[in-house]
Amino acid sequence: MSENDSKQPTPNPATDPNSAEAASAQLMDEADALSRAQADLALLQAKSADLADQFLRAKAEADNARRRAEEEISKARKFAVESFAESLLPVVDSLEAGLLIKDATVEQIREGAQATLRQLLAALERNKVLVVNPGAGSRFDPHQQQAISVVPSDLDANTVVSVLQKGYLIAERVLRPALVTVAASK
Numbered sequence: 001m002s003e004n005d006s007k008q009p010t011p012n013p014a015t016d017p018n019s020a021e022a023a024s025a026q027l028m029d030e031a032d033a034l035s036r037a038q039a040d041l042a043l044l045q046a047k048s049a050d051l052a053d054q055f056l057r058a059k060a061e062a063d064n065a066r067r068r069a070e071e072e073i074s075k076a077r078k079f080a081v082e083s084f085a086e087s088l089l090p091v092v093d094s095l096e097a098g099l100l101i102k103d104a105t106v107e108q109i110r111e112g113a114q115a116t117l118r119q120l121l122a123a124l125e126r127n128k129v130l131v132v133n134p135g136a137g138s139r140f141d142p143h144q145q146q147a148i149s150v151v152p153s154d155l156d157a158n159t160v161v162s163v164l165q166k167g168y169l170i171a172e173r174v175l176r177p178a179l180v181t182v183a184a185s186k
Contacts, residue, residue, distance in 0.1 A: 087123040094119055124168075132167030132178045134160045144169065146177040153183035 098104070098112040121131070132144045140147060140158045144167055153161050160180045167178030 084127045087126050088120075091116060091120045091123060128171045129175065130169045132169055132174075133163055134178060134180060136160055136162060140180065140182050144174055144177055145180050147182045148179050149181050150184045151181050155183040157183055157185040159183045 094116040137155055138160050161183050162181050165179040168175040
């Protein structure tokens with residue numbers, strides 16, 4: 001044998017995959033990687049559980065807020081009607097009191113009806129129901145008035161000649177347009 005043949009390289013345990021030490025080192029690296037992966041998984045699972053809990057709480061809070069808002073809207077509608085009806089009760093009382101008078105004169109009935117009408121108009125105004133009663137010669141407003149007819153007149157065209165029926169607004173929205181006659185073009 002030659003000197004070169006007798007000197008075979010000694011295997012490096014770190015680079016030799018067949019060596020026991022290399023296998024042991026590889027197993028330790030894999031165990032460390034597995035341990036880190038399990039720790040990461042546990043951390044992510046805890047974070048996921050926390051986020052799921054936060055989501056459920058937020059959803060419950062939103063549901064409660066929606067339910068409270070619906071209840072408040074329902075109460076506001078009920079209260080609005082209640083308030084309107086309450087403001088009309090004095091009008092009912094006045095009408096009933098007037099009907100109890102057996103020997104009322106025409107003048108007394110007229111005065112009672114006028115006082116009751118004032119009460120009714122005040123109750124409507126308190127509830128934001130306003131009268132639309134354009135004067136003769138005022139400009140025709142198609143948003144608040146409805147022209148029933150066009151009549152010849154000395155007034156300018158498209159002006160109100162007469163009001164056949166008053167209109168009403170509720171909170172600036174037309175409840176009923178005023179029925180008017182309008183001057184024709186000359």
